[in-house]
Amino acid sequence: MYREIEIFRAVMLNGSTSQAANKLNISQPAVSQAIRKLEAYAGFNLFERTRGRLVPTREAQGLMVDVDRHFIGMEAIEHRIKSLKNIDDSRLAIAAYPALGNQFLPRTIASFSQKNADVQISLRVSSSRDVYDQVAAGQVDFGLMANEIPTSGLESSTFLSCPGVIIMSRRHPLAKKKLITPEDLVNSRFLALNTEDTARKQLSEIMGSLNLSLPIQVETPYSITICEMARLNLGVGLVNPIVAYDFMHTNIVIREFSYPIKFTGLMVFRPGSPLSDSARNFTRALRIQLDKDLKEVLDQY
Numbered sequence: 001m002y003r004e005i006e007i008f009r010a011v012m013l014n015g016s017t018s019q020a021a022n023k024l025n026i027s028q029p030a031v032s033q034a035i036r037k038l039e040a041y042a043g044f045n046l047f048e049r050t051r052g053r054l055v056p057t058r059e060a061q062g063l064m065v066d067v068d069r070h071f072i073g074m075e076a077i078e079h080r081i082k083s084l085k086n087i088d089d090s091r092l093a094i095a096a097y098p099a100l101g102n103q104f105l106p107r108t109i110a111s112f113s114q115k116n117a118d119v120q121i122s123l124r125v126s127s128s129r130d131v132y133d134q135v136a137a138g139q140v141d142f143g144l145m146a147n148e149i150p151t152s153g154l155e156s157s158t159f160l161s162c163p164g165v166i167i168m169s170r171r172h173p174l175a176k177k178k179l180i181t182p183e184d185l186v187n188s189r190f191l192a193l194n195t196e197d198t199a200r201k202q203l204s205e206i207m208g209s210l211n212l213s214l215p216i217q218v219e220t221p222y223s224i225t226i227c228e229m230a231r232l233n234l235g236v237g238l239v240n241p242i243v244a245y246d247f248m249h250t251n252i253v254i255r256e257f258s259y260p261i262k263f264t265g266l267m268v269f270r271p272g273s274p275l276s277d278s279a280r281n282f283t284r285a286l287r288i289q290l291d292k293d294l295k296e297v298l299d300q301y
Contacts, residue, residue: 001041005067007034008046012056012064092278093122093140098222100144100160100265101125103246108289112282119278135268141279144286147264148198153271159286160265162294164199165241166255167226169233174255178301180236181258182212189217189235191226202261203238227252241297242290254300 010020010031017031024031035054039046046063047054056064096105105123113119124134128145135143135154144159145151166180174184185207192214193200207214217235220226226237227247240263244254267283269275275283 001038004034004038004041006071007031008038008060009064009067009071011035011047011054012060012067017054090118090278091120091122092276092282093124094142094144094282095124095126095131095134095140096144097128097131097146097265098125098224099146099240099243099263102224102243104242104289104293105144107293108282108286111289112285116278116281119282121282132268135270138270138273141273141275142283143268145266145268146198147266148196151266151268155269155271156266158264159267160240160242160290161262162241164238164257164261164263165244165297166236166257167230167239167244167247167252168236168255169230170251170253171233172230172236172253174236175253178255179258180255182207182210185214185236186212188215190214191229191235191237192216192219193223193226193238194219194221197221199238199240199261199263206259206261242293245293245297248297248300254297256301 007020007024007026007030010023011017014020014023017028017035021028021031035046042059042063044059045057046060047056049055094105095101101123102125105125109121109123113121122140124131124140126134128149131143131145132149132151132154134140166174168174168188172188174180174188177184195201195204203214218226218229220229223237223239223243224246226239227243229235230237231247231250231252238257238261241254242263244252248254267286
C-alpha cells in the first residue's frame with residue numbers, strides 16, 4: 001500500500017495522473033490503477049472525475065495532510081542518511097536562537113575562521129522551536145536555544161546561565177545609579193520581553209512579590225530590539241548580557257539589577273549523532289568567546 005500512497009501524493013502535488021506519471025517515471029495507466037486500488041482499500045472516492053480531470057475530494061485533502069507529514073519525515077531521514085554518508089570536517093551547520101545567533105555567533109565565527117579558514121559554516125538563525133526541529137531532524141550539527149520549550153528527545157547541556165542586566169541611554173536619569181532596584185523600574189518607561197520569556201516571568205514574580213507593577217512601554221521577543229530602543233532613550237529594559245555586549249560602545253550604559261534574574265541558553269544535540277572534529281572545536285570556541293564577552297560586560301558594573 002506504500003506505493004499506492006506515494007502515487008496518490010504525486011497526483012495531489014502535480015494535479016494530474018499524466019504529470020504524476022512523468023514525475024514517478026511510470027505509465028499513466030499504472031497511476032490510475034494505483035488510485036483505484038487505494039480507493040477500494042479506503043472505501044471512498046479520493047477524486048471526482050470531471051471532464052477527464054481528477055478533482056480531489058474532501059477526504060483526499062484530509063488524507064493528504066497525514067501523508068505529507070509522513071513523507072516530510074521520510075525526506076528528513078533521507079537527508080540525514082546522505083549527510084552522514086558525506087560527512088567531513090570541512091562543513092559545519094549550526095542553528096541558533098536570535099539572542100546568540102544575530103551577533104554572538106558571527107563574532108565567534110570570525111575568530112574561529114582565522115585558524116579554520118577551510119571550514120564552511122552554515123548559520124541558521126531562527127526561533128528556539130525551529131532550532132529544536134532542525135536538530136531533531138538532523139539538519140544541523142547542533143543548536144543553541146532558549147530554555148522556554150522542552151528538549152525531550154534531544155541531548156542538551158546548559159551553555160549560558162548568567163544574570164540579566166539593566167540597560168538604558170546615558171541620558172536616562174537612572175544612568176547615574178550603579179545598582180538598579182525594582183522600585184527604580186516603577187518610575188521608568190519599561191521595555192519588556194514577551195510574557196512567555198523565562199526572564200520576563202522571573203521579573204514579574206519579583207515585582208508581584210513587592211506589590212509593584214511595570215509601566216510597560218513596549219513588548220518584544222528580542223533583547224537586541226530592547227537595546228536599540230534603549231539607545232534611542234525610549235526607556236529601560238532587562239536584557240541578556242551577551243546581547244548587551246554589542247551595545248557597550250554606544251551611548252548605552254549597563255547596570256546590575258538588585259535581584260538575580262537568570263538568562264539561560266541550551267546547547268542541543270541529536271542523540272546518536274557524534275560531532276565531527278570541526279563541530280567539537282567550534283563548541284570549544286563558543287565557550288571561550290562566551291567567557292570573554294561575559295567578563296567584559298560584567299566589568300561595566
